[in-house]
Amino acid sequence: MNAPLPWLAPYRDTPVVGEVLVPGSKSQTNRALILAALGDRPSVLTRPLRSRDTTLMADALVALGATIDRDGMVWTITPAALDHTAAATVDCGLAGTVMRFVPAVAALTSADVTFDGDEHARVRPMATTISALRGLGVAIDDEGRGSLPFVVHGSGTVAGGPLEIDASSSSQFVSALLLAGARFDKGLELQHVGAALPSMPHIEMTVNELRKRGVEVDDSQPDRWVVAPGPIAALDDEIEPDLSNAGVFIAAALVTGGSIRIRNWPEQTDQAGDAWRTIVEAFGARAVRDGADLVFTAGPTLNGVELDLHDVGELTPVVAAMAALADGPSRLTGVAHLRGHETDRLAALVTEINRLGGDAEELEDGIAIRPRPLHAETFKTYDDHRMAHAAVVLGLRVEGLLVENVVTTVKTYPNFAPVWERLITT
């Protein structure tokens, strides 16, 4: 494949004022697809995200026997008969939700299912998925790697029952087992042991999605989930806008002293990205509801921040870009697990901010950033959609900044670059 051409990030020396409707939530779409494929009847999904991660998820479920009719903004999912026996291959791309969520579904089929992904996917943490499924009696052949690629040898059933795992490197290890747990013969009694779990809102989203489909989940004890065995009811559902991806637009308003209306921000939501409402306050900005929308307006200064982002780690790259443009120093902590994301995000952010002449330093569990005048360079994106988001935010204030590969944003946002360009240049 040819190397992508660097993209000149639009620069702005006046406040960005505008509005945007972001596409659907990646996390909700991929949970809904899994649960529909395991459901008791067909389900209809409205406004799903159509991006690389959700296409990979849909293709994976089709490979396991589900039928998915993708008609624009309405997808109809007919569940997989789990007696599927034909050998299948699942391309995980760089999608954590695909590489962590789908193996437990594959274990329920009677097929040999090979999982692999992008080059960097092979170094993302997977050992917990492999050992957890083995602990439930599933045969997996990973040639001792503890990472992709591996083959799940489905035997048609998973016994389920009690299981201890260490999910401190990714909440997705917990979500994956909960999503399939009701279809295990004995259900699942899952106990997390180890350092604090990251991304708790994502686990809460998993539990909510299960309950919406009639699955009984007891989460009354910390770090413990008991999923009763039984059917997963089909559900016709509408996907919310992706609030994590709204962050790059919110940042555009904050770093230029402007204002942005994010359309259709849900009143009640379990998305991690809802945290933008409080994060912007730390920067000295505010978020005000106006009907169905939330309007984010910059304050007179962009304060430095001290934020523990353990629960909302995926917001870190955009927060770090804002911090590099702030009026004072920042410390972003609680995010050691970002080293296992699309790239080692702590190292990548420090390298790229410093490449522009900034002063960022890696901490044991985060980043310290002291703002300095920045100059244009090519900002490397490491095939990470959120590194590209960080780059375009910095490009608003650093004239001439080039983004190595803005197209990498297709992981969770189709058409991001033209939408951004229109907002910033009109």
Ligand SMILES: O=C(O)C1=C[C@@H](OP(=O)(O)O)[C@@H](O)[C@H](O)C1
């Ligand atoms: O379950 C999910 O949909 C996700 C969980 C989180 O993963 P980690 O717990 O690995 O950070 C989050 O960062 C990721 O973007 C999506």
Ligand SMILES: C=C(OP(=O)(O)O)C(=O)O
């Ligand atoms: C960590 C992320 O993705 P993934 O689902 O691939 O883990 C992310 O989107 O920030």
